Amino acid sequence: MGNKRTDEGFTLIESLVALAIFGLAAVTLLKLEGATMSSSQLLERKAIAQIVARDIAADVLTDPIAPPFGTATGTDMEAGAEWHWTRTISHMPDNRLMQVVISVADPGGGEAASITLYRRT
Structure with a gap:
């Protein structure tokens, strides 16, 4: 039969290269997961802050x-946290209108949402 050699598996080098590739893929997926979690928390904070801003805007428009x-300031409890808001009302060139700017800060203190609306005086 001679010296015929059959390949019945992977060499050590091939196994190490495959392991390195899978390791890099796993690390990349873990980093992506971390970025996704961070982004989803940011979006959640912004969504809640927008709800607070719209609640205050509804109060201004329906009163x-x-x-x-x-300028007026206050706090609102939403989603188990205290959100600080600032409402600034200023004159418009047309004296029949007022500009209302509502800014909401997240519990950490950073601005999370802002809305501008106009109302008749």
Whole structure:
């Protein structure tokens, strides 16, 4: 039969290369998972802050008496956290309108949402 050699498996080098490739893929997937978790938390905070801003905007728009000009601040409990908001009302060139800017800060103190609306005086 001679010296015929049959290959019945992987060499050590081939196994190490395959292991290195799978290891790099696993590390990449773990980093992607971390970025996804971070992004989803940021989006959740922004969504809750927008809900708070829209609640305050609804109060401003539905109150039959126009709010006074100037700046007001307050807090709102939403999703188990305290959200700080600032409402600034200023005059418009047309005296029949007022500009209302509502900014909401997340519990950490960074601005998370802002909304601008206009209302009749």
